Each structure stands twice: as structure tokens, then as C-alpha cells.
Amino acid sequence: MLRPLRRPWTCHKCLQLQFRAFESAASSAPRTPFEYVPANNSAPQKKSDDETLRRVFDSQPFWRDFSQRTATAPKRAGLVQNQYLTSPDGFRAFASVSLQKCQAVVAKVLQASTLEEYRAMARNLDRLSDLLCRVIDLSDFIRTIHPDPQLQEAATQAYALMFEYMNVLNTTTGLHDQLNTAMANPEVTSHWTEGEMIVAQILIKDFSNSAIHMPPAERQRFVNLSNDVSQIGSDFMNGAEPARSQVVFSANNLQGMDPLVVRQIKRWNNKAPVPTMGIIPRLALRSVRDEAVRKEVYLATRTSSTRQIHRLERLLMKRAELAQLSGYSSFANMALSDKMAKTPEAVSNFLTSLVSSNQGPVREELLQLQQMKGSSSLQPWDHAYYVHKRVMEYSQSRRSRQLSAIPEFFSLGTVIQGLSRLFDRLYGVRLVPQETSLGETWHPDVRRLDVVDESEQHIAVVYCDLFTRPSKHPNPAHFTLRCSREISAEEIAECASMNQSAHPNDGMATAMDPHTKTLRQLPTIALVCDFQEPRADGTDRPTLLSEHSVRTLFHEMGHAVHSILGQTPLQSISGTRCATDFAELPSVLMESFATAPEVLALYARHWKTDEPLSHEMMCSMALDRTAHGSIYGAVENEAQILMALVDQAYHSIPANALANGIDTTDIYHRVFSRHSSLPDPDDVRPRTSWQGFFGHLYGYGATYYSYIFDRAIANKLWQDVFQSGNAAVDRAAGERYKNEVLRWGGGRNGWQCVAGVLGNDNPSNADGRLVEGGDEAMREVGRWGLGRDGVSG
Template sequence: MTSSDVNRPSNPLLASWATPFGIPPFESIAPEHYRPAFDAAIAEQQAEIDAIAGNAETPTFANTIEAMERSGATLKRVGGVFFNLAGSHTNDAIQAVEREMAPRLAKHRNSIFMNEALFRRVDALHRNRDDLGLSPEQARVLDRYHTIFVRAGARLGPQDKQRLAEITERLAALGTQFSQNVLADEKAYRLVLETEEDLAGLPSFLREAAAQAAADCGLPGKYVITLSRSSIEPFLQFSSRRDLRERAFKAWASRGEGGGATDNTAIVAEMVRLRAERAKLLGYETFADFKLADTMAKTPAAVLALLNEVWGPARRRAMQERDDLQAHAQAKGDNIVIEPWDWRYYAEQVRIAKHDLDEAAIKPYFQLERIVEAAFETANRLFGLRFEELQDFPRYHPDIRAWKVTGGDGALVGIFIGDYFARASKRSGAWMSAFRSQEKLTGNIRPIIVNVMNFSKGGPGEPSLLSFDDARTLFHEFGHALHGLLSDVTYPLLAGTSVSTDFVELPSQLYEHWLSQPEILRRYATHAKTGEPIPETLLKRLTDARNFNQGFATVEYLASAFVDIDFHRLVDPGNVDVAAFERASLERIGMPGEIIMRHRTPHFTHVFSGDGYSSGYYSYLWSEVLDADAFNAFEETGNAFDRDTAEKLKWYIYSAGNLRDPADAYRAFRGRLPTAEALLAKRGLTAPGSEEA
């Protein structure tokens, strides 16, 4: 294909976008457009990088760092569209492009950050940084670029560079295959329910969602449970058919280890081995040492100290919870020993007995539409944002929605896209991403931010109902969205969520706190049928039960974090037996047999679908230490929406991107760094043996 072919205006990814607010023209983009667009974009940036590296002039911040920041605009645009759709609305053609492009893009990145001439220019600037008259933001950008180059292998000799390049390209290919295997297993499974006996125990909202899932699968008149968390978790919670619970749970737990083409165990073993080799090439003893050096935690020892501090209280609480479940089952006359597929079922019954709180009674008060409005109202009260829904804009799926976001002065802040429902073309989980990030280097570029969820869709004419956990997930991801929308930096490298993994969860987890504020719940938790607000008695019971089953929730999370860090602390993994290593890691911490990891290794996409959270799943807990303390800053004022505190939060956290070291950013907001005490109190784990708050 000639260069004129690749740059032809008929490729919508390469043409100008005359769309509302520059939203990608999704309806015009076909899978065959991606390869030529990537070809053109990579070639364009390579030429830009070659010009910077080959510049005969003395390196300056403008002709080197700013020039790099301006490079790759087309690649960012193409990649932003492609990788968002590869996660949220994929197909066989897109997956084929993804498998091809993952190692190619890794190779392209290596060609930039292992470029000797380019690194000499960056290194020279870094050595003389105190004499360049840089602004604080420019100094931060220079420092981050230097760190990225060094961690990418810029200082290695030719042979080591070549080997490191081979490793990163292979890891990119493996991560893509891992993710696609998990999606294939999730897509292939459906538990079809046909008789009233199959539906025993299921409340109306779950029956309606299962009927809609069946219709989506081409099975009208039947009911389908999928491996989407919003489908299977309530099934495990309510189904009185223990045999069906066991069957569905085992399918859920064994994603990625079916022994066939989608089995991920060999992929995990190779990735762990290659990551360890990568770390050694870069001068670190283990991959965990390498990965954590550029985070708030800094070392595996600091991570393990936090995990161990919380593990003891959490495990003790979980064992008390197990005993309660076992006693309840026996009192009912169920002659069973609690197994993992029983936990949610009996926990729901114990919650009703202890707190008079029935999920089936709660769920009608949590309508998706109203919780979206609650998230917007919270953003308005904290940050002065307003949301106007768009009706006419390009969509990649009929279900997506979009809002124009403006500030208190009426100026455009950005565009927010919501993609809320589970479907076979979407990977599981919930996440925030950007089709376009904020920056001011090339103009006043406003962000286009998307939240992707996997909620069960209500039937025709019926509202989509959320569990309280679903509602919390929506607030969590919207916290990430605000981190992207409120970004106010000049340089793209520092924009929005471009911060360390153990800091990036602070804005999202902190935002969850506002969902639980009584004034928000009173206004937005309204009954789907009657429109009545949630009764005060039910609101109190919901608040009183906020730490119910917290031992279980903390243990299943911590187990995953321990296994992640243990894999990556291996000095010489060899051909590690993945299943045996997972078992040994769990045995070491005394994992209760009635609970499994929240994400077992063969489907642990946080850690193995890419490098994002490798050695970093602890980040949610690390950030929770921060968020529990940060919300205390509001509570200390007596007003959860205190304007002065919110302004500091916006300035130092939500809008600041990576302008500062994370620890400095938190100190600037709070005046000090926190301890784990606020986190233990938030989870109700401060006093072993105490009842839920």
C-alpha cells in the first residue's frame, strides 16, 4: 500500500472530524480502516521523532521535550478510538487487528524510548535542568520523560536493548491474548433457566434482567445468567438451587483455565518469567522492585506491610461471618458445609435477619437513571459542573449516551460518555477511559471521557435497577471520569489520570463516599414504581449495614493483591506452575476455604491483560488509605460539600494531573500523609470481634 493510499481522505480515522465537539465519527469507522490508519500514524510519529533526534541545534526544552509532546497526535487519535472499542464493543475483525497491533505498537514505543540520540538530548536537559529557567510544570514534564526513558532501557547496551525490546513486544502480544481469552470464555458461557424450579428464589428484578439477557442471546421466553458480575452475583445471592449456584460459580471462577484454546495458565507463566527478566535487565532484583520504584509505595516491603496490617483484622472478621452463615444454614435445616457458592446466598439471609435489609427491597430504589443524576448533582455541588445530555451525536452502540459538561462560568469542560450495559461484545468489569485527553500545548483541548459498565439492562419499558454495590461502582468510575474531565494542565504527559497506579484510585474511591450521604440518597434513591423516596427507616438500616460482610469483601480483595505481588517478587520464576503457586500463596496467608480470590490468576485482567496493575493490585487499598482520610477532611468541617475543602480537592487532586509527586499533592490538600487507621475504621475492622457499625 502506498503512502497516498494510507493517507486517503476516505479513511475517517485520518480525515478531519466535523462532528459535534470532535466526538469520533463512530458510524463511519469500519474495522478495515484501523490497519492503514495505524500505519500512517506510526509513520508520521516516527518521522517526527527522527527530526527531533537528528536536530543539529543544541537541545532545548522547546525543540526536544515540547516537540515530543506535540508528536504522535494522529496515533493518539487512532489509538484512542481503537482501544476503547476493543474493550467496549469488539468483534473478530477488531480482535485480529488488536493481536497484530499490540507488538507493533510496543516496537514503535521501544524505537522512541531506546533511541540513543533522542535520549542524549533528554539526558543533557535533565542534567542541566536547574539552569533552564523552567516552570514547575515544565520541570515535572522533563523529569517524567527522563524517568520514562531510563525505565524503558535507554541506558542499556545494544544487546540488552535488543533483548528488552523483544520482551516488551512479546509481553504486549501475550497481554492481548490473555484479555481476548477471558472475553471468549465469558462470551461462551450462559446458564439457561427454563422452568419455575430453575428460577426458585430469584426476585422479579433478576428474572426481568435474565429474560432480557435471554432475548439478547436469541432465546426469547427463557432466562439467561451470564458471567457479567451484575448478572451472576445476584444469582448467587438469591438462587435457592444449590446445584445451579455451584455450576455457575465454578464457571465464573474457572474463566481462563478451561484447558483449551482460551486457557491462560501458560500465558501467565511466560509473562511472569519475562517480567522478571525485564526487571533484571534494568538493574532490579524482581519485577515488583522495578514496578513499584515509580509509585507512592516505592518498595514491595511497603506494600506487604499495608496488606499484612489489614489482613489479620479482615480474616478474623471473615471467620466470624462464616460462622454466622453456617449457624444460619443449620438453623434453617440445611445440612451443608458453607462452600464459596453458598456464601452470598446465606449472607443475604443473615443480612435480612441482622439488619432487616433485603436486597430485593433495596434494589427498586436504585434506578440507573437516578444514580447517574446523583453523580452529576454531587459534581455540581462540589465543583460547579453542569451536564446537558446530547441527543444527536455519533454512537458506536445504540445504548451509549453523552453529555456536554460545563463549568460554573458556562465554559465547556468536556464531553462525558456513558456506556452502562453488559453485552457480549464488551469485556467484563467497569472502567474509565478517554477518547481525547485535556491539554493546552496545542490549543485549549477539551477532553472526551467515557465510563464503561456492565450493568444488567431492564426489560422493555422497565427501568434498569442497580444493587447498592452497582451504584457505588458507578460513583467510583465517575470519580475517575472527573479526574479526566477536570484536568487543567498544559502538557499531555501530565493530563488527567496519568498518575501512579496507587494514586489514580484516590479520586474514584473518594467519590464513592458521596453516594452514601443521606441528602443524596433521600433525593435520588426513589422507588421505580411509586417514585417515593427511600423511607428513612430503610435508609437507616442501609447505613447501619454498610460494613456487613466486610470481612469477606476485604479478604477476597486482599487475596488477589497478595497473589499479584507474590508472583512478581519471584527472583527466578522459571516455568512457574501457575495453579500450584496460587494455592501456595493463599495457603501462606491462611486463605479461608469458603472464599476465593476476587480475581483468580487465569482471568486476572488487571494484572495480566497489560502492565497497568502488574504488582499494583494493592493500589486500591493504598488509595483507600488516602480516600478514607481525605473524606475525613470534609467530615471535620461538618459539611460533606464544604466549598473550601472541595476547592482544595479540585486544585490539588482532580485538576492537577501529574503536576506534582503524589505524596506532595496529597500533603498540599490535607497538610500531611495519612495512616491506615481511617481505612480500618471505614471498613469496620478496627476492633477484632466487634459488630458492624
């Protein structure tokens, strides 16, 4: 029904106690419905809304005035307007009511016997998934973001209860059997929409992943193996450690390194122990002149402890055994079966093709570094050192005062304003600041933006939590708190019969679709970043962003616009709920828009004078990016390709070939010796074992290729759809991309989306080679390459 990222441990007895508390809390559910009022966005206000959008992020005095207009409201709204979440006890009521609705849907599915009841099954199961996600997604977000410990605990309890119930459903054989019965009947499936068929297939896959189709003994073994994988994987991800904690040198041998750092680590006998984890060894590799020192630091920082390597090898063996039990020849075959790639062979085709397309730029970069070093051959421990030298030389000779002034044109408010203007140009939607009700947000700094279309229809809500604060997680992220979905008339009637004040979307954003005349729950999104707040010292200086931060914000808003425009009738395939090797495409593509001259012209203005960013400064920015890309971009790309190749090599080994164990170090060096442009030293014993530091092998097992795969596609779409003919702000290009990619969410095969947006006349899609995917399509994407910016994120 759902594939959550993590599972908290909670004993069954505690869950029973929690459930009793939830049942009692349900009787005190809120009696007053809160109407979700979108911003008043009549056409004459468009210019005013645009200016307000900038000021709510850039001016603290303006924001205080804007946000306090409703502070004296007589009644308290729930978090994100959820009518239950006005207090910690509300989480218990929310989960209890949702659980009751889930049980009613389950009973309906289990009792289905007529043709009409089976035809309704895909939508009923999608609704069941939605009811689970309503609690799990929102509770998981609130428990990590809210500053109130009581609310955190209540949200955690709601999360744990619904997660446990979800696991029960995923092993309920009756649901699996009923869905199989429906799918086996042509009189049922012929009445399903394409989206309903996709949802049914997703749910069957989820059931399969829970071993529901296996006999009891095998199912128990599956559960045990899954638990082993989870525990060992967690230990591996958190247990990265080098074989040696430090390497000791004479302080005199660290010449070139920052003297303050050397003084910090130096001991009384002039010895300077360099730790093998953290920032100091990276500084040493960038700056120490003595090659022998760099070599020793490099080797030590890339050699894992024996204990960590043992964890990895146990993880791989357990995964292969799990795949074999599930009927797959390898874990990669199992993990890729519902992805665009489909098979490990196809991923290998993509990656080896990408190696070839990246080889020319890599040779250019390494040749320049080799010329800097001189006669002796360039080694892996030389790369960071000579790259740093080149960057410093470039900085001294080419960087100008203009570049240092760039952030003055990127106040947070102007960037958000630019995003709204870009979306208006491309897709006919814009962002409008909206006052929040008392209790609606989890922190006073959170801004709410309503998304409206050209007919002034309210289509989504975005909560922006963009400023730093103590204990807040610093990583930028996009969260879908509520997916888009059609709400049936039956649900509305059912809700009214349960409680007169109940809302069919729990009080959260809804709108009537003007075309289908159906009620929709609107996507509700949270964007989280960690920018400094605007100054409140009387200078009115706003938050100023570096170019990197601008690209980060565009990236996260790329996920958001996928959620906003991917409004499907079924929540299981709405927005970003698509194949994981397709999910990053909209966000990666958005990074290219951030600094395109046509887009910069929409928004980049000096925070104080309102002077636009000059053409000369845009050229300086572009020259700077090109220079840095030519220094290290291709080698950075190659490093990511190599890691993806290692990931595939590990997870493609058949289970029966692992009977005598696995030597991950040998495999790692075989991949690097074959594909790395820098030499892989084979005269060092013991050989390095960097794979022990590759924590993503657990979370992204067999799918680490996904990000660079989407980068290659995004690079192609940018060049052929948006950059061609300066179409970065062209409505026709935006509509083409929206209609072929964004609006489908996960309701269309990713290959069809890519082929559709490129068009039949594109040489890369000759003879329709992309539509069906497969080995040749994967090779073709590899030929497109990754550009020269280096992998971000």
C-alpha cells in the first residue's frame, strides 16, 4: 500500500495501549470545520501579489505585519489546516478516525462479489492507500520538523500505529486474492482507466514485496531476511570507519596546508596526526605539497575497517538470498523490475555508454592537470591538489568584483518571485502569498503560498520553511504532505454521516474541478531549506543567496511543480509518485532554468536599488561555471558513474554464485581498473576498500544510477526543448513539457514521457526507439551525456 523510508520499532503491547488512547481521543474530535480559504487572486491583484511575494520573504517588518493580521483570530486552526491537529491529542483522533475509514474500505474490498464491486476495487484500494498516507506522511514530517516535544511524540505515536496497520494490510491474503481476482477478469479490467490498471499493478508489486504469495514457512523466512537486511544495512550506513584512525607525519611535511590547521593538530614533538575522517584529510589532499604525504592520506582515507567490509558483504549476501526466495536471479533484477531500466543489463548499457560519452572531456581535464604536474604520471592522490591549484589560479586571474556582488541580485524574495514568474510564463500557474490561520504552521517563520492557475482556480498549497533555526535539519528537501486525488460523492456522503462537522479532506485544501465537476483534494507541499533569516537590524538587508543556493531552491521547487501539475485522479500515481529513476527529472531540469539568461531577466534584481542583473554579469556567471566545469566537472561525473557501476556489480551477482562468499574489494578494483581514467594503484597492499564508505549502497541498492540517469535526460530536454531557440521562458515549450511529462505523475511510463516531449522528429527518438525503453534506449540516454557542470547534490 505504501513504501515508507523507515520503520520505528514499537512493541505490540504499546501499540494496543496507544490504540485505546486513540479511541478515547476520537470522541473529542474537533466539532468546528475550518474552511480552507485560498488567496483572493482576481486579475487586477496580480501585480500586487507579485510584489507582496517578494516582500514576505525579504522584509521582516513587512512579514510581521502580514503574518499577524490573523493572530487575534478567535479559533485555532489545525496544522496545515487539518481540522484534527489543533493539539497533541488531535493526532490520536486523526489516526483513529482514519483507521476506522481504512477498516470500512478493507471490509468493502474483502466482501466484493459483483462485477461492479470488482470494477471499483482499484479506486477503493487507492483510497485505502491515501488514508494511510494521510496520517503516515504528515505525522512523519511533523515529528521531525515541529519544535514542540509533545507534538513530536503525538505525531510519532500516530505514525507508529498507522505504519503497523499498514504492515498488517500488506500481509492480508484476502486483499491480495481479491485484487488478483479482479485483474484476472477482462470484464473488470476493460472498464479500468490506464491509471487504475497502473495502480493495481503497483499494489500487486507491493503485496509481492511483502511475500504475501508465499507459503507460511517461506513467508517467515522472507520476513526474517528482510529484518536482517534492515538491521545490517542500518549498521553499515552508520558504521563507516577507516582501518586507521589517523596517519602521523612530521609537521614540516605538511607544507602548503593552512598553518592554523597544522597548529591545531600538531603535538609537542612536532608530530602532526592527520585524522582519516572529516575535513582535515580533505584539506591535506588539496594543499600539501609533498606527494608522498598525499598518497598516504589518500590510501588511509579510502581503506575501510575489516568490520565494515564484513557488514557490507553480509548485506549483499542477504539481499541476494531474499531475491532468490522472491523468484529473481539477483537483487538488482528484483529492485529494477518496476523501474524505467527494468534490468541490470540495461543499467550497465547506460553506464558504459555514459563512460564513453564522458571520456573526451575527462581526457581534456586530466591533460591540463598532467601538464601542471610535469613528467611523472598523474595519480589519484594528485587530483584534488592540482584541481585546487587550478581553481585558485583561475580565481586570482579571472574572478572579478562583479562575481562577488552576484548574491546582491539574489535576495530570497526575488528568487521566489522569479520562480512564480517562470511558472506563469511556462505553465500558466503562479505563487500567491496567503495569510495563515492561528496554529496553521509549525513555526512563525513558515510562509504559505497558494498556487493558482490562469482562471484563478486554486490548485495547490506550498508551505515554505526556508530559514535556519536551532535543531532544524539543514538538508534542503521537498515533502508531499497530501497528494492530489479525486474525492468521490460516496466519500462526501460517508463523511457527513460519520460527523456533521467532518470534512472529506480533513479540512485541508480542496477545490471543485471545473471540467469534471468533481471535488479534488489539492496537493499540499512543504519546502524546507536552511537559509539565514533577513536582518532585523534596521538595514532591511534581506537573505542573499549564492548561485549554488539559487540552484538548490530551483531544484526543490522542481519537485514541487511536479506535485502541483501532476494531479491525477488517483493518489498512488500523483505528482512525484512515479518510478524512482524518473522522479529526479523535473528537479534536475529546473536547475538549468535557474541561471539561464532569459530566466535571470525575469527576476535577478539588486535587493536595494532594484537594478537588474546586467548582461555583462550574466556572461561572467556563465564563464565562471564553464571554467569550473572544465576544471573538474567531467572527472566528478566519472566518479558518480564508477560508483553506480560498483553498485550494479555488487547487486547483480546471482545468489547461487555467493555460496562461497563475496570479495567486495576485488570487485571494486576490477570496476575501477576497467573504467577509471585515473590509475587504480595495484602495487599497494592491502588494497584500498573505499566501498565501506559508500553508505548509499544500502538506501539505493541497485538504483544508484538513477540520479545521473535523470541528469542525462534533463540535459537532453534542456538542449532540445528549452534551450533550442531560446525557449527557456516560452509557453509552447512549457506546455509541451507539462502535457508530456509533468501532468502524468506516475500514471504514464517514463519512456513514453521522454519520447513524447522530444517528439518523433528528434533524431534521438528515430524509429520510436525510446517509447518501449529497453537496452538500446538506455544506451541512447548514455550517449546524451551529463554536461560539464559536475554532479550537484
